[in-house]
Amino acid sequence: MIPGEHAIFPATIPSLFGVSLTVTDNNNLDELVKQNQEALDAHTRESVQWHFNPETGSPYWLEKAKSLDFNPLTDVNCFEDLNKFPLFEDDELRGGPVSRWIPKALVGKPTYVFETGGTTGIPKSRVVIDDFRIDYENFSETLPDEYFPKGSNWLMLGPSGPRRLRLAVEHMAQYRGGISFCVDLDPRWVVKLIKKGKIDEVKEYSAHVIDQAMAILGAGHEIKCMFTTPKLLEALAMRLMDEGSSIEESGITGIFCGGTEFTQQWYRFAREELLGENVYITPTYGNTLMGLACGRPFDPADDYKITYYAPQPRAVIRVVDFDDHTKVVPYGETGRVKLFTMTKELFIPGFLERDEGEREVPHVKYPWDGVSGVRPFHEIAASTTVGVY
Amino acid sequence: MLEIPVIRWGKPYESFDQQEVVHFETGEPLAKVHQANAGLVKMDMRKAQRARDLLREIPISKLLEICKKAADLYMTAKLPLGNGTQTPEEFCRIQSASTGMPEWMCAGNMKKVAFVLEHMDGILDSLTRGLPLDILTRGYGMEERGVMMSYQAHSPVLGLVLPSNSPGVHTLWMPILPMQIGLVLKPGSSEPWTPYRMTEAFCQAGIPRECISVYPGPHDVGSTVTELCGRVMLFGGQQTIDKYKGNPNVQAHGPGFSKILLGDDVVDRWEDYLDLLVDSIFQNGGRSCINASGIWASRHTEAIADAIAKRIGPVGPTSMTDPEAPLAAFTMTGAAKAMNGQIEAGLSEPGVTEVTAKYRDGERLIELERCDYLRPTIVHCANPDATLANTEYMFPMASVVQCDQKDMLKKIGPTLVCTAITEDAQWSQQLLDATQIDRLNIGPIKTNALNWLQPHEGNIVEFLFRARAFQNESPAAH
Numbered sequence: 001m002i003p004g005e006h007a008i009f010p011a012t013i014p015s016l017f018g019v020s021l022t023v024t025d026n027n028n029l030d031e032l033v034k035q036n037q038e039a040l041d042a043h044t045r046e047s048v049q050w051h052f053n054p055e056t057g058s059p060y061w062l063e064k065a066k067s068l069d070f071n072p073l074t075d076v077n078c079f080e081d082l083n084k085f086p087l088f089e090d091d092e093l094r095g096g097p098v099s100r101w102i103p104k105a106l107v108g109k110p111t112y113v114f115e116t117g118g119t120t121g122i123p124k125s126r127v128v129i130d131d132f133r134i135d136y137e138n139f140s141e142t143l144p145d146e147y148f149p150k151g152s153n154w155l156m157l158g159p160s161g162p163r164r165l166r167l168a169v170e171h172m173a174q175y176r177g178g179i180s181f182c183v184d185l186d187p188r189w190v191v192k193l194i195k196k197g198k199i200d201e202v203k204e205y206s207a208h209v210i211d212q213a214m215a216i217l218g219a220g221h222e223i224k225c226m227f228t229t230p231k232l233l234e235a236l237a238m239r240l241m242d243e244g245s246s247i248e249e250s251g252i253t254g255i256f257c258g259g260t261e262f263t264q265q266w267y268r269f270a271r272e273e274l275l276g277e278n279v280y281i282t283p284t285y286g287n288t289l290m291g292l293a294c295g296r297p298f299d300p301a302d303d304y305k306i307t308y309y310a311p312q313p314r315a316v317i318r319v320v321d322f323d324d325h326t327k328v329v330p331y332g333e334t335g336r337v338k339l340f341t342m343t344k345e346l347f348i349p350g351f352l353e354r355d356e357g358e359r360e361v362p363h364v365k366y367p368w369d370g371v372s373g374v375r376p377f378h379e380i381a382a383s384t385t386v387g388v389y
Numbered sequence: 390m391l392e393i394p395v396i397r398w399g400k401p402y403e404s405f406d407q408q409e410v411v412h413f414e415t416g417e418p419l420a421k422v423h424q425a426n427a428g429l430v431k432m433d434m435r436k437a438q439r440a441r442d443l444l445r446e447i448p449i450s451k452l453l454e455i456c457k458k459a460a461d462l463y464m465t466a467k468l469p470l471g472n473g474t475q476t477p478e479e480f481c482r483i484q485s486a487s488t489g490m491p492e493w494m495c496a497g498n499m500k501k502v503a504f505v506l507e508h509m510d511g512i513l514d515s516l517t518r519g520l521p522l523d524i525l526t527r528g529y530g531m532e533e534r535g536v537m538m539s540y541q542a543h544s545p546v547l548g549l550v551l552p553s554n555s556p557g558v559h560t561l562w563m564p565i566l567p568m569q570i571g572l573v574l575k576p577g578s579s580e581p582w583t584p585y586r587m588t589e590a591f592c593q594a595g596i597p598r599e600c601i602s603v604y605p606g607p608h609d610v611g612s613t614v615t616e617l618c619g620r621v622m623l624f625g626g627q628q629t630i631d632k633y634k635g636n637p638n639v640q641a642h643g644p645g646f647s648k649i650l651l652g653d654d655v656v657d658r659w660e661d662y663l664d665l666l667v668d669s670i671f672q673n674g675g676r677s678c679i680n681a682s683g684i685w686a687s688r689h690t691e692a693i694a695d696a697i698a699k700r701i702g703p704v705g706p707t708s709m710t711d712p713e714a715p716l717a718a719f720t721m722t723g724a725a726k727a728m729n730g731q732i733e734a735g736l737s738e739p740g741v742t743e744v745t746a747k748y749r750d751g752e753r754l755i756e757l758e759r760c761d762y763l764r765p766t767i768v769h770c771a772n773p774d775a776t777l778a779n780t781e782y783m784f785p786m787a788s789v790v791q792c793d794q795k796d797m798l799k800k801i802g803p804t805l806v807c808t809a810i811t812e813d814a815q816w817s818q819q820l821l822d823a824t825q826i827d828r829l830n831i832g833p834i835k836t837n838a839l840n841w842l843q844p845h846e847g848n849i850v851e852f853l854f855r856a857r858a859f860q861n862e863s864p865a866a867h
Contacts (some may be wrong), residue, residue, distance in 0.1 A: 197632050199616055234428045238435065265405040271429050304405060 027258035038314065040368070041078040041371075043313035047342035048076045056105035061091075061347055064099075079316070082340060083326040087350035093124035101127045106345065115165040116288045119191040123162075126288045131345045132164050135291035136172040138311055139284070142294045143176075147254035148278035149175040152224035155252070157213050157232050159187045164288050168286070169227045181221055183212040208234050217250045223255045230261040230270070237274040248279050258284040258292075260355060260375055267304040283308070285374055289348055290315045290339050296363055296370065308374060309366030316340040319359035319371050325352055328369075329359050337371055352378055391420035393471035393581060395605065396588065396802040397433050397600025408605070410485045410579060413720035414709075418484055420471070422581050425604035427613040428820040430573075433548075433602055434617040438695065440571025441545035449522040451595075453510045457595035457739040459587070460506035464499060470588040478588055480499045485709045486552055487579045487751045489718030489760055492710055493779065494673055497764035498556045505563045505841055508734030512564055515842035516850045526567055528837065529859040539859030542774055543638075546571035546714025547578075547853065551584060554720070554783065557677050558642065559587065562622060562847065566591060570853055576613045581605055585738070615639065620853055623644030644781040645805030647836045650820075652691075652811025653684040653794045659686065659693050660811060662833055666693070667700050669808070669836040670766065672730040674717040675785030679806050681839045682781040684789045685773070685797055694744040694769040701765040701785055702748025706755065716784065718760040723760035728782050729754040735780065740771035744789075775798040798823050804844065806836040 052056045052065055052072040058288040065072060095103075098113050105224045106129055112148050114132070115123040154173035160166050166182055173180035192274050213236055217223060228236065233255065247255075255275070262283045270281055285308040286292040293308040293315075310317040319335040321327040329335035337355045356377045360370035394401035399401070411417060416581060462468065467476045475483070481495040488495075505512065513522060520538065524530035529539040547565045551574065552558060565572055568586035574584040584603050592598050604610050607615055615621045622640045623629065633639040651659060671680035684693060707714045719725035732753070736743055744767045746751075755762040763787040770778040773792040779802050780788070792800055797818060801807070808830040809820050817831050830836070839845065 091639075137606070198613075203616065230428075240429060243617070265404065265424070265426050266428065268405060269426055273432055274428070321644055 002355065017100065029364055029367060032364065033362050036367045037079070040313045042314065043342060044079045044082060045077060047347060048072045050105075050239075050344065051103065051347040054104075056102045056103055058347075059100040062352065079340075082090040082348045082349040087325060088348050088351040089262065090124055090351060093126060094122045095125075098125050098127045101346070102129075102347075103345065111296045112167070113162070114288050115162040115274060117387055118162075119195075121333070124288075126164075126346070128164065129345050130221055131167045131291065131343050133171050133175075134343070135286075135311065136168045137175050138314075139294065140172050140175055143254065143282070145258070146281065148176070148225045149253070149371070153178045154180040154217055155223045156180050156182045156211070156230075157185075157214060157226060157228040159185050159296075160246050161186055165227070173225070178225070179221075181216045181223065183209055183216070185209050206231075206235055207372065210239050214239060222251065224251055226252050226255055227258075229259050230257060233257060233274060247274065248276050252277060255279065255281045256284055257281055258286060260285075262306065263375070264304045264306055264373070267306055270303075287373075288351075289341055289346070289351060290317075291341070291343075293317065297365065304372070307360045307363070307370045307372040309368065309370045310339075312366075312368045314340075314343050316368075316372055318369060319357060320352075325350065329362050331359050334358050336377055337374065353377075366371075390418060391471055391473045392423070393420055393422045393585060393605070394445050395425045395428065395429065396585075397429065397468070397595060397604040397664040398436065398602050399592070402429070407605075409485050413489045413579075413718055414486075414757075419486055420581075422578075422605045425606040426608050427606075427635075428608055430602075430604055430606075430613045431617060433866065434573070437571060437573070437618070438545045441542065441606060442570065443570035443597045444566065444600055446599075447569075447595075449526060449567060449569065449787075450512075451539055452569070453513070455591070455595040456506040456563070456567055458502040459590040459596075462593050462845045463587060463590040463742055464503045465589070466593070468586055468593065470585055470589065470677050470863050473590075474829050475582075475586060480582055480621075484556055484580065487582070487720075488556060489709075489720040490554075490556060490674065490676070491714030491717065493712045493714065494589065494717065494741075495556060497673070498559070498583075501557065501560050502583070505560045508841060509564060509567050511773040512841050513567060513850075516564070516848055525674075525854060528564035529861075534684045537861075538855040539857050541857055542570060542854055544570070545854070546573050546618055548573040548575070548618030548621040548623075549616040549622035550614055551576045551580065554717075555624065555676060556580055556583055557673065558624055559583045560841070561849070563587075564849055565853070566600065566851070567595055568853060570620075570865070573614055573618050573655065574601070574603045576603065576605050576609045577606070578670050578853070581709060623854075637699060640847055642846060644663045644680065644682075645680075646683070646748075646779060646801075646803055647679055647681050647806035648683040648685055648801055648804050648808070649681050649836060650797055650801070650807060650811070651684070651810045652809060652813050653687055653818060654813050655810050656686045656689055660696070662695075663696055663700075664783075665810075665833055665835055666809075667697055670697065670767075670787045671704075671715070671785045672835075672837055675765070676717050676783045678781070679839060680785070681808070682787050682838045683779065683801070684787060684803065685789070685791050685792050686789070689742075690771075690789045690791040691769055694767050696743040697786050697787070697789070698748050698767040702745035702767065703750070704765050705749075705751075705764045705853065706764075712783055716762055716764070718762055719783075720760050725763050726756065728784075729763060731780075732777065732782070732786070733766075735775070736768065738777070741777055742769045743767070743809065744769050773797075801825065803827075806839075808834050808836050 003166050053060045083119040109129045111129045113125050114353055115125050117123050129265040156169040158165050190205055190356045211270050240246050240250055283306050284292050293310045296307040320327055320338045321335055325338055337350045337353040337357055354377050355374050357371040357374040360372045362368050394403050404423040407421045408424055409418045412419055415780045448525050467474050480777040482493045482816050484495045485492040489632045521530055525540055532538050547570050576584040588601050588603055625645055630641045632697045633641040666684055704715050706716045749764055753764050753766055763784040768777050768788045768789050770790045773790050777788050778790045806828045807826040810833050
């Protein structure tokens with residue numbers, strides 16, 4: 001990097017579509033925002049050209065284009081133009097053949113399929129070639145080395161099976177020069193138990209997962225970093241306390257943790273009561289479609305408020321009006337989280353997440369819109385079953 | 390604005406999550422209640438034993454005195470509440486404003502709570518069947534008749550997941566602290582008032598603050614309390630009751646389906662009992678599980694239904710400050726409408742007739758901007774298998790059911806309070822043997838006239854303590 005330049009996340013990775021951004025005035029947030037918007041518009045244009053080109057696009061989008069009342073190749077010239085697309089419904093991701101999602105230009109490359117949901121019925125699937133590695137390498141650049149030392153080993157205390165997280169965290173550990181130790185955790189089984197009211201069995205299963213983590217931590221693997229979820233972190237921290245130890249004494253110095261249960265209040269609780277001041281924890285917000293949004297760096301002045309920024313331009317988050325998803329709400333106001341993904345492997349031109357939150361102003365490290373107070377969308381929150389993870 | 394913190398073993402805790410409690414009619418914010426997260430409860434429950442240890446340092450005889458003092462403070466004192474204070478009058482006003490219960494009923498519930506506290510010595514004596522109370526403290530001891538007794542607490546604390554809409558239930562947890570068991574209270578979102586005021590009254594009267602936690606919060610806080618406390622009392626609908634059926638750790642309180650059965654030997658004199666029937670259905674806004682939701686008789690049922698309907702059918706809502714306001718409001722959006730829909734569906738079954746309609750000017754359901762009312766409803770069921778013959782709603786609503794006496798016990802189903810008016814010795818014995826009845830009154834006793842010396846939905850002492858064998862010397866040779 002040239003001295004004096006400011007690395008815009010994820011500018012440390014060359015743009016997939018050749019859009020490169022160099023900002024020379026890193027103190028002028030307005031200028032940063034403007035330049036990022038220009039880069040986003042350029043990225044959008046290139047993305048559409050890729051996904052709707054008969055030579056490179058996926059069967060799904062090439063077929064979909066036939067039903068659109070506009071031509072993406074000529075009519076989408078900036079990010080705002082993505083509003084011309086109908087909302088993406090994630091039910092489209094259910095069932096096969098999953099090859100319909102693979103851009104023609106990438107056919108033949110080693111492909112993974114990651115699932116989401118699936119407690120009952122057919123799960124939603126996303127095919128991935130390199131995205132999970134790119135997403136987590138980008139995210140890795142945001143982790144402070146002081147707490148996530150390069151070369152140190154990781155504990156992946158989260159869902160296993162056909163989920164992206166397990167491989168993604170493992171890749172990130174390897175990318176940082178370490179090894180990831182994993183547990184077996186089937187969240188679908190837990191959701192089934194909860195729905196049947198078998199709380200004792202949920203407790204037993206949770207204990208079984210924590211047993212595995214305790215065994216790994218106690219086996220001399222020199223683990224310093226961990227991915228986990230709020231509930232599992234609570235369970236692990238309390239188990240360690242019950243055994244006269246703590247997360248800190250177990251050797252862990254850095255944790256990244258995700259989920260809508262990572263609230264402002266929980267953040268404070270975790271720092272004050274579970275971890276202590278020597279263990280760093282950073283919130284993340286993500287899913288199989290998006291990648292990983294980063295939390296604004298901890299600042300005591302924020303009073304533990306959690307603000308997420310999507311890994312733009314690969315993914316974009318907008319906080320939109322509950323009644324009109326094409327309208328972004330004013331800063332500070334509440335709306336539904338709308339996601340856009342534009343990588344070489346996936347094109348999602350607007351998907352309404354099952355979450356809501358407040359629109360946040362850009363940050364110098366992430367000079368684009370953020371979202372804070374992320375929580376389940378109020379109209380569907382009551383019907384959501386939250387499991388152990 | 391009034392701000393009320395979480396209480397963690399006596400220590401106030403201010404949370405980033407807060408929820409406003411609002412006036413049910415105006416929407417005006419009444420208080421901000423800080424919300425616990427489940428992790429706080431998990432963390433604190435690791436220290437639950439300390440609550441019992443501290444309480445065991447105070448003799449139960451002293452705790453009974455503390456109860457009397459707490460009753461007085463609860464009824465008369467200006468007590469701290471969050472960042473403010475609260476007089477008894479303010480308590481009734483704010484409880485009415487958030488729950489939709491008329492103020493005079495709130496005052497009535499305060500008196501019930503105070504009554505239980507004042508008579509705690511008699512209640513414990515009765516519920517323990519005269520056990521020397523220091524046996525609960527020490528774990529064992531010799532009774533006067535020379536028998537070794539041992540009682541072991543199942544849990545150092547009792548968790549309570551309390552309702553939002555029934556301030557009357559708080560009497561049930563008053564005996565816990567004097568039995569040296571700590572309290573973990575999860576208040577209902579609209580009714581934090583009693584748990585906080587009672588906590589303050591207990592503590593000012595001499596209970597160590599470290600013995601009580603109060604965790605307002607979302608549903609997962611309630612589930613965590615239920616999961617982690619060794620013994621839990623909770624309140625909910627039939628679905629909740631069914632969910633915890635068979636779980637020995639949980640005492641679930643819900644609909645009572647309380648009933649009055651008129652024996653064949655007295656039914657021809659039903660008019661003598663009309664006041665009793667009306668009061669059992671109608672008092673306290675018909676909101677309680679101990680209000681009668683069914684009147685069962687083999688004959689005269691249409692006349693009985695008509696006579697009750699004539700008395701309560703014309704009644705409608707008045708102001709919350711009206712000292713005789715008869716009805717409580719439904720403050721949860723859509724609840725009254727849903728119940729009304731269920732009643733209408735039930736009325737479409739053959740042999741089911743609403744009797745109140747002709748005495749009521751207007752509809753049963755009154756929908757206002759921010760709350761609703763359901764006006765008293767009496768239904769006649771010619772068939773005991775009709776849906777409405779065995780339902781309960783939280784307003785003065787009862788079914789008068791025609792059923793042969795010989796079939797009543799087969800048909801009534803689970804019944805919290807059963808008042809059987811009869812002098813038929815044989816039937817009385819069958820009633821005594823009927824396990825679907827919890828509280829049995831034989832004779833002209835209102836279903837809602839509770840004698841607190843009697844166990845309610847299970848003996849709380851047996852729920853909290855396990856009677857077991859204990860020997861510290863070899864038994865006599867045999």
